[in-house]
Amino acid sequence: MQFPSVASFAVPSVFVLISFLAYSSQWLFLYLEPHPLGQRQSAIFNVLVVCLIICYVRAVRTDPGRIPKVALDLRDEVSDPEKLGKVSIGASRGRQRWCRKCEAVKPPRAHHCKVCKRCIPKMDHHCPWTANCVSHTTFPHFIRFLFYAVAAMSYLAYFIFIRCSILYENRNLPSYLGPSLPQFVLLFLLIFGNSITLFALSILLIRNIWCLGANTTTIEGWEIERHKALVRRARYFGGFLNGPDGVRVRIERQEFPYDIGIWQNFKQGMGTGNIFAWFWPFSASPRMDTGLEFEVNGFEDTSVSWPPPDPDRMHRKVPHGFDREEAFTQPGPDLTAEQNIAAFKQRQQVDIQRWKTSASSIKRRKPFVKRMEDTDGSLEYGSDGSEVEDAEDSGEEGWKNSEGERLRDFGVDEEVEFYDDEDDDIPLSELMRKRKAGRGAQSR
Template identity: 50%
Template sequence: MLCSSFNISRLAIPMVCALISFLAYTSLYFFKYFEPARLREGEVWRINIFALCIWVCYYRTCTVNPGHIPRQWRPLDNKQLEADRASGRQRWCRRCEAFKPPRAHHCRTCQRCIPKMDHHCPWTSNCVSHFTFPHFVRFLFWAVVGMSYLETLLFERGSIVWASRNLPSYLGPSVVQIVHLFVLFVVNSLTVFVLLILLVRTLYSLGANTTTIESWEIERHETLLRRSRHYGGYLEGPGGVQIRLKKQEFPYDIGIWSNIREGMGGSANVLSWFWPFARTPDRSTGLEFEVNGFEDSNVSWPPPDPDRIPLPPKDLRDSVALAGAETSGFDIQAFNHRKAEDLRRQRAGLAIERRKRFHKRLEEEIEEDESPQSEGANEKESDHGEEGWRNSEGERLRDFGVDEDIEFYDEEDLPLGVLIQRRAQAALKELV
């Protein structure tokens, strides 16, 4: 299965190049020999210019480096870092052994953390990120514009063929030309339809300053809020802790004009947004982003998820305030049961995982709940585990190229001080 998906990904770019060539250049060949309505000189130039724009934008979308996180980068606010870690937000990538800036994620294909990662696009074999997103938008724009123009030309020739359908065959185009026209029209229509939908969605994300991954996070947050309303505003977290959820506003929506300007590389020149040879965003950007200030400065994105909040200290019994979430009403029995289980594992000399993987936790819960009083296992699967959750389109984070093992699990569970010390030692080694 992995081998076949790898082979398909390697064929993605050649397939896209073949599609562009087929639509752009075989259509020119068709128009050249279609006697009832040959192309005028201006139409030939326009087709070739559109094709050139598509080629340039696609090449840059595939080849521009999506960026990486400088190894010397670290958050300036340690208090914010502690608050993020307490609420389950992963700010340390154990695979890169470095801190992750806001909006960055570890791509399982590129094998590194990508600044403002939108998704890993299989059709470009590259990440759509802070640095490649402008080229990706330009490619979609010029592809839709160019293919829409070609659609009008094909439709005009198709109308001529249909109008002369009752004439003798020797007075009209040949069968080969008719078949060629039909194939061009169908392929171009389907392609422009799909790309138009993708362009509209991308432009909507650009206007709202959200990435595909952040849209997933927003939907997840709204789903948890709806669920919590049925339980008085609370959901159960690790150790039986009752987590109170509050609606959190998306912080990076700073107005339509500012959103578009930031998404298109920070330039306020509207013409540069469409220019295929526009420069890539400055490599010094992509680590910090302007926020709208709707939330307190100590609240960051994404919102805390009950399934990701670490277990509280063993001596903690009272309610605990976390950044962006409040915990109260401990289930003492469940908490003591978890503590006794941890102690048993310690005595057995086994490592304690802070969070078990979703399927392991689910299997244990199903085994414990196999009784006449228990509910169905499917209900538990829908209520537990961020990594097992899918959005309205059935997508998980891994479908966008995110490495879920890094995104959801911190097997080492290192204290912040140790992480900072490791980071400083690695930087010192590089200097030496």
């Protein structure tokens, strides 16, 4: 018997919470002084609740988008120098990103969601409470949902405060003149539920408005903090950090490329420059084709890309324990044809097993602290130097930001995000096609 997942209860739970706060409170106010809400108060409050429900439904039901393979070819047609300067870093001259699971080019700001099982354009995070990705197409609905939720609960908190203050003033009156025990319990639940939810959503709304003004997503905020950590490390090693197989990677400070000014950032994030449409619950979702390439501020050369180079996102070309010289040699005396075949099959099985056991070493490296201290590998270290025992935290993909968050906490498929972003992963046929397209654009 397969039980439903916790995520399947998230959306119904949110509807139950909205209904409880919005409608049980209005019933309770019938019995608490100063009695029912006024006609104007009731109208405003219920309009806010309706707008909240509409925006929440749209945040849940709107498709977060997918990367159309046909639309990806648009970036090969960018030959106009003026337009080239407005195309995002990485979309034209920078590092090409390829998703091995989707078998498609990954546009700038796109990430592979481990829940949706596909690359999401301008993915912010996968929200468990909407059971959907907050992305280029769903972000306006999500932030409108937060706005109306905070507005409605703030208004409800005002109503509750008035009635609680009256109860406190009348605390010396006989108990039969006040509310009954069930009404007191309901009032307590309303105060507790509304206060906790209002506090959490207010912080989330402020954070999202800040990200909207800076044109950053939650994932990009993690990437910015990660880049700053790498820059600090590189200062102690002459501007370089060690990558796999002895590769030295130069780490230079890069500016975030997508911050193009507060007004333009708001227009891009909300999908329109019409301020009234920002608050209208039925506003159209941003078009999918506007989420494949993004204007940049031009602070960095178009030859660099975002996210910046990360030594721990590089593949290890040769696994530990693999000897190049002995890989295809056969030591020992001359053998018969049957013996050669048997020996070959035996070596093949040994090689297969060796590759399987070394898979973790191909994709996982020791944390920076451990590599610098050259420990015996018996302990793992977090970003703050603390010991962790979880083997899944080994390697820099286990790096956490100042809030203790990893990429997987935002719904990102870490294996794809860390190891499918390099040019070496792109199929040869795809590289040849893009090279021909580039030559054709230059000839024109």
